[in-house]
Structures are given as C-alpha cells and as structure tokens.
C-alpha cells in the first residue's frame with residue numbers, strides 16, 4: 387500500500403499559507419499527493435512512489451516530462467543571458483510566431499501570451515471589437531478558461547440545467563462566484579453538436595463570436611458529429627460572427643495544424659496553449675490578418691489592447707520553439723507514435739471491457755482518451771451526465787493510482803499519452819487498467835460480486 391505521509395505534511399504546511407493548500411483549486415485531489423519530479427513518462431511523489439503519468443499536468447506534456455531537447459533549450463537561454471527586456475522585439479518571438487503560422491495554414495499572424503485563459507479572453511475581446519457586437523455563444527460542457535465570459539456551464543448538474551435542448555440556448559450557469567449578472571445576458575451556452583441552437587441564438591441576438599473546443603476535452607473526449615464544425619463555419623459566414631476554435635487542448639497535441647487541420651475547417655481565430663510548449667507557460671492567439679491587425683489598428687478607438695509584462699518571456703519562447711522542433715521532426719513522427727500507442731492501449735482496454743462483460747467505450751483522439759461506462763461514444767454533456775457511471779469511473783482511477791498509473795482522480799477527465807511513453811508503459815498500463823476495470827465492474831454490478 388502506498389504511503390502518502392510526506393505529501394500529507396507538505397499539504398498541511400501549505401494550508402497555513404495558501405487557501406486549501408494548493409494553488410489552482412482544481413489541483414486539490416483525493417488522494418492528496420505532492421509530486422516532486424517528472425521525467426519522460428514517469429512522475430514521482432514526495433514519498434518516493436513512482437507512477438506512469440497520464441494526467442500530463444492537464445495535457446501539456448505531449449513529449450513527456452522534461453524532454454531533453456526542450457530542457458537544453460531552456461538552460462541555454464538562461465546561460466546566454468536572454469533576460470526579459472520588455473521593450474522592442476526579440477528575434478526568437480518572431481521565429482516562434484513564424485513556426486506557428488507555417489504549421490497552421492489558417493493562421494496569418496499570432497500574438498503570444500502566457501495562458502490559455504488569456505488567449506481566449508483576447509479572442510473574445512477582438513471578436514467584439516471587429517464586429518461591434520457583444521453577445522457570445524459558448525458550449526455546454528466546454529471549458530475555455532476562468533474569465534467572466536466563459537467560466538460557465540461545464541459539468542453542470544442536470545438538476546440545474548434541465549433536459550437537453552437542441553434548438554435553443556441553456557441558461558448561463560457560472561462555475562464561479564463573483565461574475566457580474568450582466569454576463570448572463572451576453573453569454574449564450576448551447577448544446578454541442580446542435581447547429582439549430584446556434585441558429586436560434588443568432589436570430590435573436592447580434593452575436594460577436596462563437597467559441598468552442600473543436601473536440602470537447604474537458605468532459606473527456608466528445609467528438610464533433612460529421613459536418614458539425616463545417617456547419618458552424620457556414621453559420622459564422624451567414625450571421626457574421628467570428629468563429630473561434632479553442633485549440634488550447636487540441637492544438638499541437640493532435641496535429642501541427644490543430645484539430646482545424648484534421649477537420650478541414652478554418653476558424654477565423656484559433657487559440658493555442660498546453661502542448662504548444664510541453665509544460666511551459668505559453669499561449670497564442672492567431673488567425674486571419676484582417677482580424678489580428680486590430681491589435682495595431684491605426685484608429686486608437688478600434689485598437690484592441692493586448693499587453694502583458696511576461697508575454698513571450700525568453701524561457702518559455704525557447705521551450706516552445708524546441709517543442710515545435712521535436713513535433714516537426716521526421717514529418718510528424720511524434721504524432722504517428724502517439725496514434726500507435728493510443729490505438730494499442732484502446733485495443734487492450736476494449737478487450738478487457740469485453741471479457742469483463744462491461745458496457746464501456748473508449749473515446750479517443752490520438753493520444754487523448756477517456757473511458758466511459760456507456761455503450762456508445764458521447765455526443766454531448768447530457769449524454770455523459772445521464773449515461774456514464776461516475777462512481778465506477780472514480781473507483782477505476784483510485785485503483786490505477788494504487789497500482790502506479792496516474793489518471794487524474796476526477797471522473798471523465800481525459801488521459802494523455804506522451805511521446806516518452808514506451809510500449810512497455812502501455813502494456814503495464816493495460817494490465818493495471820484490467821484490474822481497475824474489475825473494481826469499476828464491482829461498483830457497476832455490486833450484486834454480481836457479492
């Protein structure tokens with residue numbers, strides 16, 4: 387049995403100085419584990435327990451922890467005295483911007499920020515400036531950051547949300563206190579995969595932007611139905627709103643051009659983060675030149691303010707360039723490896739589910755996957771909330787952690803494979819998952835196990 391006594395004492399000390407003892411409240415978990423080291427596919431906690439990591443710090447580590455090429459670039463940058471100057475351009479930020487644009491053909495230019503939330507914030511501000519409109523459509527079950535416009539309607543209890551609505555909006559249900567009432571009038575959550583709902587909102591309000599993850603990856607993995615993203619593109623053209631793909635999770639993890647490239651749909655704006663920098667704080671907003679040029683509009687009343695003391699700090703810039711170099715190697719070899727590992731693990735999980743006689747589905751996009759205890763891949767949040775066995779999911783995760791495989795211990799959180807995972811890691815994980823699925827089965831069918 388793993389001991390977590392040193393983790394417990396770190397948390398107890400932190401609680402004196404930090405509300406709850408952890409920064410970013412969504413990092414508070416059961417079991418409470420303090421991690422101290424990461425390398426490749428592995429992480430270690432303060433008590434010396436070793437895990438194969440699938441949490442990947444909420445998905446950035448596409449190459450694995452402390453990728454040697456990325457770490458070398460970071461160390462070199464510091465040694466070369468590339469400090470933060472906060473005045474004028476740097477050669478490296480230009481190189482990074484060029485790499486992003488060359489990899490994502492729908493991106494003419496980019497601006498660099500520190501986090502996904504900053505990037506989605508700027509995307510909505512830009513869309514409002516360009517259109518002169520205030521209303522924004524978001525997705526039920528989507529997550530686009532912590533700011534007032536988007537901190538709503540994530541894993542909403544159906545008791546608050548009501549039944550599925552496919553031709554109208556849902557109520558704005560904030561996931562934070564302190565959001566001004568005015569936002570509930572401007573933000574319109576709709577059902578993912580329902581084009582009629584978007585049309586209904588557009589017919590009622592002047593909509594500045596629709597922001598969506600192209601694959602919902604904060605409630606596991608929910609794919610767009612065939613034609614859905616193309617339908618959003620057509621509605622954006624018809625009603626004149628700015629189509630924003632939030633590729634903070636999907637971008638650079640699934641393909642160099644993001645999910646937009648895989649789907650063959652061009653958003654007006656895209657935002658990136660996470661896998662872009664393999665764990666360093668970097669985000670980007672990019673898109674069509676006519677829109678991006680509002681950041682330098684000659685008419686001051688139309689110019690969109692984008693500022694930030696730490697934007698394009700040389701250390702994360704170096705880490706991001708190094709990450710992209712790795713991702714671009716050998717014509718995308720990393721993505722081929724990720725797909726192969728993902729498919730192999732999916733196959734093993736499906737065999738285990740079948741042999742245990744469990745209703746289960748592995749929803750997967752390349753290296754990112756989620757196991758749902760339901761007989762079909764989910765289509766929206768209602769589908770998951772109504773059909774997935776959350777308690778069995780939690781039991782599975784606890785057993786995995788006990789066996790040294792770290793899935794974030796919160797039901798429906800996706801797992802992410804990195805390029806540092808080996809076939810042996812996947813085989814070990816498949817074995818641990820088989821045992822963990824037995825625990826889940828005992829929750830699903832307690833009588834059968836008694």
Ligand SMILES: Cc1ncc(COP(=O)(O)O)c(C=O)c1O
Pocket residue numbers: 444500501502503504506529530531532599603604632633634635659660
């Ligand atoms: C799709 C998506 N958008 C935006 C964000 C916010 O990014 P950050 O946590 O870097 O602010 C996240 C974070 O999980 C995300 O998953």
